[in-house]
Amino acid sequence: MVIQEETIDKSSVIPIYYQLFKLIEEQIRRGDLKPGESLPTEHEISSRFEISRMTVRRAISELVSAGMVYAQQGRGTFVATPKLDNIIFELNDFNQEIKQRGLNYKTTLLEAKIIKADAELREKFQVGEEHKRFLYFRTVLAAEHERLSYEVKYTLYSKSKPILESELKDPSLPGLIAAHTEYMPMSSKRVLQVAACSEKEAAILGIAPCSPVFLIEQTIYDQDLKTVGWSKAVYRGDRYKLTSYDGWYKKD
Amino acid sequence: MVIQEETIDKSSVIPIYYQLFKLIEEQIRRGDLKPGESLPTEHEISSRFEISRMTVRRAISELVSAGMVYAQQGRGTFVATPKLDNIIFELNDFNQEIKQRGLNYKTTLLEAKIIKADAELREKFQVGEEHKRFLYFRTVLAAEHERLSYEVKYTLYSKSKPILESELKDPSLPGLIAAHTEYMPMSSKRVLQVAACSEKEAAILGIAPCSPVFLIEQTIYDQDLKTVGWSKAVYRGDRYKLTSYDGWYKKD
DNA sequence: CAGTGGTCTAGACCACCAT
DNA sequence: TGGTGGTCTAGACCACTGG
Numbered sequence: 001m002v003i004q005e006e007t008i009d010k011s012s013v014i015p016i017y018y019q020l021f022k023l024i025e026e027q028i029r030r031g032d033l034k035p036g037e038s039l040p041t042e043h044e045i046s047s048r049f050e051i052s053r054m055t056v057r058r059a060i061s062e063l064v065s066a067g068m069v070y071a072q073q074g075r076g077t078f079v080a081t082p083k084l085d086n087i088i089f090e091l092n093d094f095n096q097e098i099k100q101r102g103l104n105y106k107t108t109l110l111e112a113k114i115i116k117a118d119a120e121l122r123e124k125f126q127v128g129e130e131h132k133r134f135l136y137f138r139t140v141l142a143a144e145h146e147r148l149s150y151e152v153k154y155t156l157y158s159k160s161k162p163i164l165e166s167e168l169k170d171p172s173l174p175g176l177i178a179a180h181t182e183y184m185p186m187s188s189k190r191v192l193q194v195a196a197c198s199e200k201e202a203a204i205l206g207i208a209p210c211s212p213v214f215l216i217e218q219t220i221y222d223q224d225l226k227t228v229g230w231s232k233a234v235y236r237g238d239r240y241k242l243t244s245y246d247g248w249y250k251k252d
Numbered sequence: 253m254v255i256q257e258e259t260i261d262k263s264s265v266i267p268i269y270y271q272l273f274k275l276i277e278e279q280i281r282r283g284d285l286k287p288g289e290s291l292p293t294e295h296e297i298s299s300r301f302e303i304s305r306m307t308v309r310r311a312i313s314e315l316v317s318a319g320m321v322y323a324q325q326g327r328g329t330f331v332a333t334p335k336l337d338n339i340i341f342e343l344n345d346f347n348q349e350i351k352q353r354g355l356n357y358k359t360t361l362l363e364a365k366i367i368k369a370d371a372e373l374r375e376k377f378q379v380g381e382e383h384k385r386f387l388y389f390r391t392v393l394a395a396e397h398e399r400l401s402y403e404v405k406y407t408l409y410s411k412s413k414p415i416l417e418s419e420l421k422d423p424s425l426p427g428l429i430a431a432h433t434e435y436m437p438m439s440s441k442r443v444l445q446v447a448a449c450s451e452k453e454a455a456i457l458g459i460a461p462c463s464p465v466f467l468i469e470q471t472i473y474d475q476d477l478k479t480v481g482w483s484k485a486v487y488r489g490d491r492y493k494l495t496s497y498d499g500w501y502k503k504d
Numbered sequence: 505c506a507g508t509g510g511t512c513t514a515g516a517c518c519a520c521c522a523t
Numbered sequence: 524t525g526g527t528g529g530t531c532t533a534g535a536c537c538a539c540t541g542g
Binding site: 293294295309312323324325326328329358 | 507508510511
Binding site for chain 2: 085175189193242
């Protein structure tokens with residue numbers, strides 16, 4: 001497969017590896033290089049453009065990262081088939097979309113208190129009798145006076161700097177834990193389910209009981225995989241959705 | 253910050269860059285290197301281990317990919333703070349979990365036919381009067397005689413190799429399109445919502461009407477972003493969930 | 505200005521694959 | 524055995540940051 005030579009400018013401020021990456025990417029997108037076909041060898045590209053093989057490898061490694069080609073030692077480098085059957089839903093924050101719409105959103109703190117550890121909480125946090133106290137608080141997010149989500153959060157309690165109400169309204173539980181406990185959140189697990197909301201949740205969100213909702217439970221761990229935080233969030237099913245893009249979109 | 257020297261073995265079959273990557277990763281996990289702290293400079297690591305700076309850079313680039321450090325030109329390289337507020341739900345196939353449980357699952361083809369394009373379909377596929385025919389089919393996935401999901405799928409129809417029933421049962425619509433049309437799927441968009449299932453869907457899945465369900469609509473595009481396939485899938489809310497892990501898990 | 509990371513070179517040796 | 528990608532070297536020059 002012939003790669004156009006005239007589009008590499010070695011004196012450009014744009015890195016050579018990046019120019020080459022874009023060049024090959026474009027050929028794949030246009031269909032000049034089809035899935036399963038092989039790229040020229042690294043040595044061949046290197047000598048054709050009179051650039052170092054290491055620079056060629058840098059360009060190819062970018063293509064590999066983008067999932068557009070794959071390399072096989074001893075055989076060659078080949079154009080990949082777009083994988084469209086993966087599902088990857090990603091968002092920085094479930095509420096980000098709401099915020100980005102520029103709506104007038106507001107977080108309300110419904111309740112916040114120190115509670116005694118009961119058996120269920122100790123089970124969740126895998127702690128014994130020595131931990132008697134947890135911080136417990138509940139928040140509601142609303143936009144344009146419509147309530148959108150309801151969250152219940154728990155963390156291990158440790159006396160430290162006083163916590164401001166504004167901090168409890170911050171959606172980031174890991175951030176709160178990092179700032180106000182001795183623990184450093186290192187990883188987190190989330191489980192997303194659909195559910196019919198309870199009467200209590202329905203009343204808080206102002207929707208009909210049994211309406212379908214997103215339910216996200218988050219568990220936060222420190223570096224020893226000790227549970228240091230837990231939250232359960234309910235999101236109105238008619239106001240949230242997740243969108244995912246797969247394959248080879250151009251995003252230049 | 254001191255990095256242990258004795259753990260790099262230049263004669264090992266394990267690449268040097270990988271040993272160094274693991275070495276620094278471990279120090280970050282253990283907390284020897286804390287978020288915000290700087291790594292030794294590339295030159296310093298290079299000379300301390302008596303390895304090339306390019307090799308050091310390779311190790312650091314792996315750490316950057318893992319999200320554990322970030323580099324700033326002219327300043328240095330720093331340990332990142334784990335980002336736990338992202339949400340990334342990922343699965344190769346929404347049904348993969350079901351299959352992995354080793355359950356006896358089965359896909360049933362409910363209906364398959366060539367249909368005339370109506371205005372709604374032409375709108376969805378952004379085609380004019382020239383496309384009169386679409387392939388339309390519906391499938392149900394069951395495991396252990398319990399119906400789990402229901403899917404409705406459309407593709408542009410083009411006369412080609414005959415399609416086997418087994419191919420219509422395959423969950424991959426992009427695969428079917430690649431194999432039996434002139435189009436090459438290159439990208440795809442999915443929207444996930446929660447919904448209360450309709451009476452028809454409830455009857456098919458054997459659940460109560462208005463039960464909460466996952467609803468995933470997928471649109472498949474070719475390289476020119478022309479729509480070449482569309483599907484709508486309904487998944488029982490009480491049988492599916494999405495799990496996401498964030499932060500610095502070890503997965504050795 | 506000195507020090508940092510970013511790019512690039514022109515080689516080298518190796519493991520792996522196909523023939 | 525020859526060709527491929529994987530690793531590694533010992534330099535070089537640059538752009539950017541900070542004092």
